[in-house]
Amino acid sequence: MFADYSMAELGAIFAMQGFAGLILFSVFVLMALGLAIIFGQMGVINMAHGEFMILGAYVTYLMSNLFADFMPALFSMYFFVAMILAFIASGLLGLFVEWAMIRHLYKRPLDTLLATWGLSLILQQTYRSVFGAREVGVSIPDWMMGSLPLTDLIEVPINGIFVMVLAVGISLAVYIMMFRSRWGKQVRAINQNRVMAGAVGINTEWTDRLTFGIGCGVAGVAGSAFTMIGSTGPTAGQLYIVDTFLVVVFGGAGSLLGTIASAFSISQAQSIMEFFLSGSMAKVLTLLVVVGILMIRPQGLFSLKLRK
Amino acid sequence: MSDEISDNKTNGVSRRAVLAGGTALTASLFMPKGLRAADFPTAEVNTTGLAVTDDTVTIGILHSITGTMAISETGSVQAEKLAISQINAQGGILGRKIEYIQEDGASDWPTFAEKARKLLLNDKVASVMGCWTSASRKAVLPVFEQHNGFLYYPTFYEGLEESPNVIYTGQEATQQIIAGLDWVNQSKGAKTFYLLGSDYIWPRTSNKIARKHIENFMDGCKVVGEEYYPLGHTQFNSVINKIRLRKPDVIYAIVVGGSNVAFYKQLKAAGIDMTQEKPLLLTISVTEDEIRGIGGENIDGAYACMKYFQSLENENNLAFVAAFKEMWGDDMVIGDVTQAAYLGPWLWKAAVEKAGSFDVDKVREASPGVELTTAPEGYVKVHENHHLWSKTRVGRAQADGQYEVVFETADLVEPDPFPEGYQ
Numbered sequence: 079m080f081a082d083y084s085m086a087e088l089g090a091i092f093a094m095q096g097f098a099g100l101i102l103f104s105v106f107v108l109m110a111l112g113l114a115i116i117f118g119q120m121g122v123i124n125m126a127h128g129e130f131m132i133l134g135a136y137v138t139y140l141m142s143n144l145f146a147d148f149m150p151a152l153f154s155m156y157f158f159v160a161m162i163l164a165f166i167a168s169g170l171l172g173l174f175v176e177w178a179m180i181r182h183l184y185k186r187p188l189d190t191l192l193a194t195w196g197l198s199l200i201l202q203q204t205y206r207s208v209f210g211a212r213e214v215g216v217s218i219p220d221w222m223m224g225s226l227p228l229t230d231l232i233e234v235p236i237n238g239i240f241v242m243v244l245a246v247g248i249s250l251a252v253y254i255m256m257f258r259s260r261w262g263k264q265v266r267a268i269n270q271n272r273v274m275a276g277a278v279g280i281n282t283e284w285t286d287r288l289t290f291g292i293g294c295g296v297a298g299v300a301g302s303a304f305t306m307i308g309s310t311g312p313t314a315g316q317l318y319i320v321d322t323f324l325v326v327v328f329g330g331a332g333s334l335l336g337t338i339a340s341a342f343s344i345s346q347a348q349s350i351m352e353f354f355l356s357g358s359m360a361k362v363l364t365l366l367v368v369v370g371i372l373m374i375r376p377q378g379l380f381s382l383k384l385r386k
Numbered sequence: 387m388s389d390e391i392s393d394n395k396t397n398g399v400s401r402r403a404v405l406a407g408g409t410a411l412t413a414s415l416f417m418p419k420g421l422r423a424a425d426f427p428t429a430e431v432n433t434t435g436l437a438v439t440d441d442t443v444t445i446g447i448l449h450s451i452t453g454t455m456a457i458s459e460t461g462s463v464q465a466e467k468l469a470i471s472q473i474n475a476q477g478g479i480l481g482r483k484i485e486y487i488q489e490d491g492a493s494d495w496p497t498f499a500e501k502a503r504k505l506l507l508n509d510k511v512a513s514v515m516g517c518w519t520s521a522s523r524k525a526v527l528p529v530f531e532q533h534n535g536f537l538y539y540p541t542f543y544e545g546l547e548e549s550p551n552v553i554y555t556g557q558e559a560t561q562q563i564i565a566g567l568d569w570v571n572q573s574k575g576a577k578t579f580y581l582l583g584s585d586y587i588w589p590r591t592s593n594k595i596a597r598k599h600i601e602n603f604m605d606g607c608k609v610v611g612e613e614y615y616p617l618g619h620t621q622f623n624s625v626i627n628k629i630r631l632r633k634p635d636v637i638y639a640i641v642v643g644g645s646n647v648a649f650y651k652q653l654k655a656a657g658i659d660m661t662q663e664k665p666l667l668l669t670i671s672v673t674e675d676e677i678r679g680i681g682g683e684n685i686d687g688a689y690a691c692m693k694y695f696q697s698l699e700n701e702n703n704l705a706f707v708a709a710f711k712e713m714w715g716d717d718m719v720i721g722d723v724t725q726a727a728y729l730g731p732w733l734w735k736a737a738v739e740k741a742g743s744f745d746v747d748k749v750r751e752a753s754p755g756v757e758l759t760t761a762p763e764g765y766v767k768v769h770e771n772h773h774l775w776s777k778t779r780v781g782r783a784q785a786d787g788q789y790e791v792v793f794e795t796a797d798l799v800e801p802d803p804f805p806e807g808y809q
Contacts, residue, residue, distance in 0.1 A: 314644050318620070
């Protein structure tokens with residue numbers, strides 16, 4: 079397979095393949111962070127995670143049209159506005175859902191699974207009724223498309239770099255909120271002992287609601303970013319949900335570091351195997367290895383004590 | 387619950403559309419004279435208890451309007467309704483207006499089978515326009531064969547099927563594939579091919595035919611890679627690097643659904659500019675409908691091989707596009723399958739009139755040899771094997787989301803659902 083190529087060409091291909099793996103890693107981190115907050119810190123299995131992402135994507139679509147129609151001069155910058163609004167929209171929907179549905183189901187984890195699955199169907203049909211069954215095309219500013227030539231042979235996709243920077247940024251923000259802010263301290267306290275946390279004056283209800291909202295908001299930002307690399311349609315959220323749960327569960331629920339480590343190992347394994355084997359085979363092998371490891375270590379790679 | 391809509395109750399807007407479309411087409415249509423219901427007593431044209439009265443005939447429309455496949459099937463439903471209203475505006479079939487009962491397959495194959503049974507047994511429909519994916523067609527096939535229904539199936543598909551109860555108005559695989567490969571070889575000098583597809587029956591069968599043709603019938607050409615990705619796969623950077631490594635002249639892509647959008651966006655982002663044609667991209671799975679989701683600027687310069695493009699410049703097609711937009715809105719685009727779905731009601735009308743009866747057995751007998759001079763794609767004719775003779779065309783995608791037709795076979799291509807030497 080490699081006989082006809084010079085070392086330089088091979089080096090370039092492998093370098094680009096390395097970047098492909100890193101981009102996949104960033105995509106996984108973005109997908110999984112929101113869910114890691116909700117599932118890890120609150121124990122809520124949110125099957126509608128993909129639909130919160132797609133809400134962010136639709137917000138981006140609306141903004142791209144709005145800017146193209148009314149502020150064409152600022153079009154190249156609209157993406158940043160769109161991401162902030164995506165966070166707000168998905169976050170607000172998250173707050174509402176927590177208030178209307180999730181808070182009544184905290185003691186019945188299996189019911190949240192069913193309820194959020196129902197929610198995902200409702201949201202899908204809502205998107206279909208509002209935006210139509212067809213996928214919508216989101217126009218991306220020119221500077222974000224195309225590739226950046228690092229050397230003569232190595233080219234790196236700009237949107238990939240954008241996703242990488244965004245993943246690092248959001249991970250840092252979540253880390254600071256979780257471990258350096260008052261809210262984070264409260265979340266962790268509730269996670270360790272809900273009754274005690276309530277007794278020392280922490281508003282557990284409001285903290286729960288905010289946690290769920292922020293998790294959903296992060297999902298919205300991810301969805302907004304994914305308009306660059308994927309499709310935006312009523313059911314597009316379903317494309318991400320399996321990988322998202324895979325990453326979070328494999329990493330160990332409750333551990334943000336675990337989520338990142340698991341995103342890294344799954345993405346690298348998959349990207350390398352995709353290069354040497356066929357796409358479907360790579361997926362099969364990845365899933366087999368993950369299932370195997372979870373059988374030996376059901377708590378995932380990293381684990382913290384969960385709320386009992 | 388069924389969703390029964392009588393076409394006589396169409397609202398003002400679509401009635402106007404109907405009339406406009408009707409008059410536009412009437413000029414070019416062969417209008418059978420004197421086809422009044424009185425000349426065709428119901429007892430004679432319907433001996434098998436179908437839903438035919440003295441002034442109406444009921445047919446079924448069976449597509450997914452909810453679920454994942456709604457994206458693709460919406461266009462087919464719209465085209466079929468347009469055809470039905472135009473036929474009614476001309477006086478219907480054997481003097482009878484067409485009414486339709488629409489059922490939702492909901493992107494779920496057992497549901498398709500159940501709804502098909504309901505349409506045939508409860509509603510006694512005279513024919514059904516429906517299905518999109520091969521899986522849904524395979525699910526309803528036993529129902530249609532057992533209860534002797536008659537289905538018009540619009541999608542280009544993998545072939546390897548020939549049911550007495552189905553008319554296939556899309557192309558089967560060899561019709562669609564071979565002409566495109568020969569064209570790219572002869573006019574672009576392409577020698578090496580990288581085959582890529584979503585992992586299910588249609589891309590796999592199509593690539594198998596493509597590989598046989600490249601290796602056995604095209605001198606000095608070879609396949610340098612063949613690869614499949616699960617449906618819904620969204621990360622294509624690895625395969626793009628592999629393509630770089632193999633340096634094929636042609637990327638032959640049969641990616642479908644949401645993956646499609648991801649594939650073309652990432653191809654562009656990776657710096658592979660398709661307008662340079664190094665490598666050239668040839669697809670059989672991207673119609674104008676799909677480009678709406680992908681974005682014209684992301685697929686600019688790619689080639690697609692199928693039988694119909696919205697940009698075809700002939701009188702039939704201009705009238706069809708105008709009527710379609712009038713009925714469903716100016717922002718509509720029309721893809722290959724939508725046009726094929728539009729042919730269904732017209733082909734059925736022609737077969738019924740030729741048979742002088744709505745009975746399924748008589749319509750089936752009359753169907754081979756039925757021809758349509760008014761099809762938007764041009765002249766088509768039904769083959770003995772229930773597929774259509776049709777031309778194959780190659781289009782070049784443009785940034786505005788339309789195709790520019792760059793090649794068209796000189797003659798109609800014979801359908802060959804069981805191609806020898808390709809299996």
